[in-house]
Amino acid sequence: MMLTRRKTLAIGAGALLAPGLARAAQPRIATIDWAMLETILALGAAPVAATELIQFRQIVVEPAVPQTVADLGLRGAPNLELLRMVSPDLILISAFYEYQRAYLERIAPVEALPAFEIGKPPFPLAEQAALAIGDRLGIPTRARLYIEETAADIAARRLALSGRASRPVFVISLGDARHFRAFGRDAMFGDVLGRLGFANAWTADTSYSAAAPVPLEALAAVPEAYIALVGPMPPDVRWSLPENAIWNALPAVRAGRVAMIETTNHFGGLASARRFARLFHAAMDMTDHG
CATH class of the missing domain: 3.40.50.1980 (Nitrogenase molybdenum iron protein domain)
Structure with missing residues (x-):
C-alpha cells in the first residue's frame, strides 16, 4: 500500500519522538542555516531537524550528521509541516534567513545568531555563535573548549x-x-x-x-x-x-x-x-x- 505524503511525514516525525528516543534535557533545536548546523554537531549535539542534509553531507562533509536528524528540504523553503511535527523548542537561523522569521515563529521561537556581516571578519562571529549555541544547549564549557x-x-x-x-x-x-x-x-x-x-x-x-x-x-x-x-x-x-x-x-x-x-x-x-x-x-x- 502506498503511503501518502502526510503519513510519510508522520512516520518520520514519530521516529524522532518514539519512546526509545524520548526528549533529553537539552532543548530540541532545529536550524535552517548550515553554519549553525555544523556548530551544533561539532559541539557533540544534534538538532532535531535541519535543511538540505544530502547536500550538506557532500559539501560540508564534517561533522557527520546523525540519521536521526529530520531533513527539512531546501534552506530557502523549508518543509514547515515537518518542522511543526518534530516540535522544536527553538529554531536557529542567521541573518540570511531573516525573511523566514515570521512564518517560522508560528512554530517555535526563532533566534538569529551571527554568521557573516559585510566588512567584518567572520571568525569572531563564528566564535560568538558557538558560545551562544553552547549556552542554548546547556553545554557552555564544551563550547568554550571547542573555541580554544x-x-x-x-x-x-x-x-x-x-x-x-x-x-x-x-x-x-x-x-x-x-x-x-x-x-x-x-x-x-x-x-x-x-x-x-x-x-x-x-x-x-x-x-x-x-x-x-x-x-x-x-x-x-x-x-x-x-x-x-x-x-x-x-x-x-x-x-x-x-x-x-x-x-x-x-x-x-x-x-x-x-x-x-x-x-x-x-x-x-x-x-x-x-x-x-x-x-x-x-x-x-x-x-x-x-
Whole structure:
C-alpha cells in the first residue's frame, strides 16, 4: 500500500519522538542555516531537524550528521509541516534567513545568531555563535573548549607553515572554465588564511563571502602568489582544467604553486574553518616550493 505524503511525514516525525528516543534535557533545536548546523554537531549535539542534509553531507562533509536528524528540504523553503511535527523548542537561523522569521515563529521561537556581516571578519562571529549555541544547549564549557581547541589548532598550523608564508595566496573556487570566485578578508577562508600567517592576494572588495565572477586572467595580477583552489568544482570544469589554456598560462600554475583543497563549506562556522586550515596545510605541503 502506498503511503501518502502526510503519513510519510508522520512516520518520520514519530521516529524522532518514539519512546526509545524520548526528549533529553537539552532543548530540541532545529536550524535552517548550515553554519549553525555544523556548530551544533561539532559541539557533540544534534538538532532535531535541519535543511538540505544530502547536500550538506557532500559539501560540508564534517561533522557527520546523525540519521536521526529530520531533513527539512531546501534552506530557502523549508518543509514547515515537518518542522511543526518534530516540535522544536527553538529554531536557529542567521541573518540570511531573516525573511523566514515570521512564518517560522508560528512554530517555535526563532533566534538569529551571527554568521557573516559585510566588512567584518567572520571568525569572531563564528566564535560568538558557538558560545551562544553552547549556552542554548546547556553545554557552555564544551563550547568554550571547542573555541580554544580551534584557535590552538590554527596557531599550530601557522607555526608549521611559517616557512611558506612569504608569498600571498589567492583563495578561489571555480564556477566555470573561465571565471572564479575570490575569497577576501571578510570570507571565512580569507579570515583563516590571515590567521595562518599568509597575506591574501585578493585585495579588492568582496561582499562578506566572495567576489564573483572574476575572469581567470585576474590571477596573473600577482604573479608570485600561490593559488588555493577550493572545491566543490563543477565536473565539466574539473575535466577540462588540465587542458585550459588560460589556467595553464598563469604564473602560479606554471610554477606548481597551486594547492588543491577538498570540498569545504564556503559559508561555514568554526568547523569549516578548522577543515579549511587542515586541508590548506596538507595541500601546501604537497605544492612545489618555487
